[in-house]
Amino acid sequence: MDVYMHAALEQAELSRAEGGIPIGSVLVHHGKIIGRGHNRRVQNGSVVLHGEMDALENAGRLPAQIYRESTLYTTLSPCAMCSGAIILYGIPKVVIGENQSFQGEEEWLKSRGVAVEVMQDRSCIRIMSNFIADYPELWNEDIGV
């Protein structure tokens, strides 16, 4: 696993250790991680801070040019909200840990010119599939089901 997906997975593991949903993300600019985040539904009672959103929030207010030179790494295929944030800020590339547990809006991202790479990483699949098996109702809440 590359160092950035490893950092995203560390965020997912941190969330799980906190009793939360194990999805993590990092925003990378010119090789440097400028934002790290994880799902905060349980921890903060948040309905908007998915892992990707939390990474963007923790990166803080940035000039448009920074986003346009950045890559977002996320352990799970991004939902409509997170995909929309990627499009809003013009992030040109998303690297996805896996999309077996959940298929997000990858086709929409591609149709808007975003490069999408799916790693199907075993560690990302394992942490998410175990969580969904253990907490199906919490997972469904996170994806509006």
Next chain:
Amino acid sequence: MDVYMHAALEQAELSRAEGGIPIGSVLVHHGKIIGRGHNRRVQNGSVVLHGEMDALENAGRLPAQIYRESTLYTTLSPCAMCSGAIILYGIPKVVIGENQSFQGEEEWLKSRGVAVEVMQDRSCIRIMSNFIADYPELWNEDIGV
């Protein structure tokens, strides 16, 4: 103006009075406002709390069924991120104050079955057009430009 768009506009005015970007939103369930919010880029240094997102966040964690019986009112056409949140949670209807100042992802919303109504309300247009004229850089930052 109906009572719900009036409440959304009140949120926009509150944000403007706080020195922030004047976009407000309310989530309405069976005629009752269950979440109110406004853009928090300036106030909280937030890059994810657009007006719509803040209203959803303030409504708190809700069963999927509640979203599916709700309408989101927002003073300005919702961007890709906010439109994605509407789709994620299956909110079936969005009432938009105006889309002259900014054209969001209305076509995408419609293509996903969301009912979209645009009021072209003069008060919503006035507060937003005045803000964009006075603070173009801040506005551009909010929409990733």
